[in-house]
Amino acid sequence: MESVKIGVIGCGSISIHRHIPEYFKHANAQLVAFCDVDEQRAQAAALEYGGQVYTDWRELLQQEELDAVSVCTPNVDHAPITIAALQAGKHVLCEKPMATSKEEAQAMVEAAKQNGVQLMIGHNQRLMPPHVKAKEILKSGKLGRVLTFRTAFSHGGPEGWSVDGADSWFFRKERAFVGALGDLGVHKVDLLRWLLEDEVIEVAAFTDTLEKKGDVEDNAVMLLRTRSGAFGTLAASWTHHPSEDNSTVIYGEKGYIRIVDDPVHQVIVYHVDGTVEKVEMGGIATNDDQTDSGVISAFVDAIVGGTPNPIPGEEGMKSLEVVLAAVEAAEKKTVVTP
16 A cells, blocks of 8 residues: 545544644645535635545545545544444544443444454544653653552633634534543543553542533543552643643652643653653644644554554543543442443
8 A cells, every 4th residue: 555545524623733734744645535514624625635525424435545534523423434434444543532432432443343444543642752751751660659640631622722613512512422521531531541551440520511601511520540559630621721731740659750741841750869850852732732643643654554553442442431430420429430
């Protein structure tokens, strides 16, 4: 395969700022089709990058020359479109959260297996350089056993990001399924699982809508306990003004590590002997600073070069299960096992 022929389904902000330009820059990817219910959005992408325009994703999937698709639609459409694409023999990169239920996620994973194609989920936090460096430090053992942690992912809300502004589907439960939990919380659940190489076994949560108009939560705080016994907090918020927070702190037996908590040194390690390591990794991708996510390259390379898929559907499903547990825990005011 000389190059992977790509179709993009959903031409909103995540496509405009991440998927489309990153495919365009990749030597082994060729953009050939764009689909959006708003034809003008698909046309704008085709005009800039070349390719055919569709308003019905089913018609796009019938294009025989397509090798793979990015699914960048509202959350409730992720599973049906992904499953159809996989059954059509297309590799799929699906945005997060991958589905709205465990059953949907399982069906997606099974469809990929049955059709011998790749299913990758867009959990880009794993691939960002500060997080990669932090995992290297944690795996070295220099901080000993992880005891506790706290992490946050917060910004001013999707109205500043979405092409639809305040009228975005992000605020409507029938399209989004959940609010800040699905937009931001699932990212940090996935990051923690990956960083710690551990699974969440207990979840408690508070969720509420404090500022935004809509019927999904704009704030969530989760208390998580892992299989190894470590526990901590995860906060996801759409009401942080004026800046973003994508920080994580992990406390071990022999020191602790602060990740993306300093504008210059993206990774800082504090040792019990008083020494401090400061690592300057460069910027991390944010809504305001769209650096390369690494997701597109990993997806294309997994197809063309046979390199391992770093975020397969099974991983996306495990992170989704924690979010589903948080929803249940908040509703029932109890601790839930994913």
